[in-house]
Amino acid sequence: MSEDIKPEGPGGDRLRESAAESAALRHFRRVALIAARAVLFLFFAPAVVILIYAVVPPPVTPLMLIRAVEGHGLSKDWVPLTQISPHLQRAVIAAEDGKFCLHGGFDWQAVDSAIERRRQGGRVVGASTISMQTAKNLFLWPARTYFRKGGEAYITVWLETLLSKRRILELYLNVIEFGPGLYGAEAAARHYFKVSAADLSPSQAAQLASVLPSPLNWRPSPGGRAGTIEVRARSVQLGSDGPC
Template structure:
């Protein structure tokens, strides 16, 4: 019985080491511009033979206003932190300890590593793995490359991955031609892409989009890291 337990423990240790090694090895590879990473959700869709719509697009061919909208909506300190916004994270922890309802504290980098290497849930285990991965990812990759990967692996509708596919899907145009209003609408659909439709926005979506549009218009230094080539 003891031998069986030892074997199981050894196999578990091997699996954990492999899971840790995968992002450590792949991250430097993903720094290469010609490499087009895929998310775990995309892999699952491929394995289960679900329809997938995706067309990788270089960040140079994405309307800058879309990038600005995402930063100002999802992670205003993206250009200033190193993968984790500790101030925002600690604020959320304080709210949780006080028994209050918490908001998300995931940065764009954290969302990117989650999509690339982890799974979708709100467990503390996933978050504990996500934090060091985000710090490592930010250390290895420049901000502009992180953003390029993020907009190309995010799911904007069921089976619709990446901003180029989403732009064509919702507005019938390439991502390079998105207007400020379209960029804002497609951005506010990100938290709930299965129920929010940028092409037929609800009153709530339109209100959120107006706010994002205003923030993007005066984003200035907050978005400098994705504007610098």
């Protein structure tokens, strides 16, 4: 003889609803905790890596890997700033960021000029400082997107906060692209002029600095932009221990 199953009633329904709400709340808390940890990681990860790069040369950069996959090869040789010709230090500052020693990572006057050119329908060029280029080369990819520029600006703040101008320039001159598969002053000097980075002449330094806007397409040559850079570089003042 079968027994009738009696409904649990309103009390049982409330218990099930309460258990479901508790499970949903626990799931939300887990998701929120994971998201918070991810945000904290993204916030502090660049700072941690930059602190490492304050004393250790970067082993490789995203751009180096991208270019290697594209078939350009990879030639680099880290040297300290003391083994990079002051002529090249002056030349890249004159060519890429004349206010490098004065700003905190951003040349706001250049940014305003770039925005104005953009409003007038022109191409945005000339607002990227050496610090910003270093941030891009160490951590990011070469594509021009607002997302990448935002990341570049964020990392630049950390660079300028944690590193000296001397170290920023040292990193820049060792990872910047000087030609297909050529990274850093030493590799470029030996490839183009058969000398060490320490022995670059003013003319050779200016020629190397002149290719930086388009290293895959331009090659060092006397005269033209290189001549202008050489003239400008004479006015850049460097202390006995380097820039600024």
